[in-house]
Amino acid sequence: MRTHSDLQPFLDRLNSRSILTQQEQQAILDLPRHAEQVRSNRDFVRLGERVQHSCLVVDGIVGGFSQNSNGARQITAFFIPGDMADLQSVVQSTPTTALQALSVATILKIPHAAIRAVAARYPAVAAAFWRDCMVDTAVLAQWVVNIGRRDARARIAHLLCEAAVRLKAAPAKGDVVFPFAVTQLQMADATGLTPVHINRTIMALRKEELVTIRGHTVWIHDWDSLAEVADFDPEYLQIDVRPEQRIRIAEAC
Amino acid sequence: MRTHSDLQPFLDRLNSRSILTQQEQQAILDLPRHAEQVRSNRDFVRLGERVQHSCLVVDGIVGGFSQNSNGARQITAFFIPGDMADLQSVVQSTPTTALQALSVATILKIPHAAIRAVAARYPAVAAAFWRDCMVDTAVLAQWVVNIGRRDARARIAHLLCEAAVRLKAAPAKGDVVFPFAVTQLQMADATGLTPVHINRTIMALRKEELVTIRGHTVWIHDWDSLAEVADFDPEYLQIDVRPEQRIRIAEAC
């Protein structure tokens, strides 16, 4: 029996793809952490800065981004509650992606030292962390396809489909409704388009009665049609890997 | 003292970012493997196929790609000799990226079971593998920026700059020359452009006396200017991480 923990969503995520013993799970739940509130639009991890902790998103939406020398931003990843936004910094001395709160967000800072200790003690936990990072990489690869090989309409549709599935709002009968506190400007930075064109395309999708976005809520009126427009196949998200397909690295010592 | 091994380039790569003991290094060099020749344009890892080995590129160039349902390809990564193209499949049961030989290529197939055994035995080796994957992820994130936030001229320039640095041809005084067996069609698939536009843009770069591409060789005539056009900063490639910045996960048992 386990008391409720703010690390539970993260453990749930690991458990959906990895096989961990009770002891290993407890070691993760016992990780030290420190909660912090971040205001909307605030960069809280910058490139080049040494960091000593990873950030688990507890509430809100966080964006990973890079920018070119003109200052134009490119968002490369969305992180939702349960995601460890910069787990990779456990094995790298400087972050490779900057992080920005897209909405008001609560994050949990977890010291690298503690994560490394657990990873060293339990090879299967290290593998679970590694695996979790590779899921993010697979999502990133799809992001490249989205930007490189789809037009604006499909790009936006794909972004929304991905968000719906990751937020567990889809698939579902009838309207797929979920909170999505991302501005059109941020969507532009995510899709490699301009805010103006995002706006026009969203309005076109609404006129087609596929999607309505109002306030910070998205309604997908016809999931199948939108998925087809988006050319969306959720496989890459690796939601719920079947137990018999899960790989466990056994301890040797 | 160590005999020459076809795994040496891979070990060199790990050693440039990780700290490994003699014993750990030997364990890597002792990994079983099986060489294989792949013809140009041949897909040798497909999505959805279970694989039991990872592929180390020994010779030639390999592309990682996805495609949309129209069949349009998007190349998401180039792999050059010394790169383990699908190391991530060690912790995932199905590959998340397909692999295609862009030129004639020699690859070394290394059984997952053996890699997992080494990773389980030596936490620092597991961390080195994980770290190597995270470098690929950082490159992928830059790829998103390249496609999302740069025009055709800068995209191509960036691609060439990255190739030059990874192939250790740059930076250098005078012409930067390196072999690059990638067709314009493949460059189009990598940059999210059409082959026609790739062609015109390359010709424009040549007219500016920045770059000449002929046969399978690239000449960069003015490295600094091209890097500026590309908005290229090699930091993300993490070539030669300084020893004092390297992180080692200590064994606990």
Next chain:
DNA sequence: CGCCTTCTTGAAGGATCTCAAGAAGGGTGG
């Protein structure tokens, strides 16, 4: 030598961008 891939060139069309400005919305302080 012949075939198939790759490169090159032209012309026209379209998707997306840029610039500009006004409307709507949300938060904050008086």
Next chain:
DNA sequence: CCACCCTTCTTGAGATCCTTCAAGAAGGCG
């Protein structure tokens, strides 16, 4: 609770980058 400000959304018109379609030239390989 209202007024204000700043962010976000919306709309228009013109410009441009890139695509599409088409076809011929060049190059590499058996």
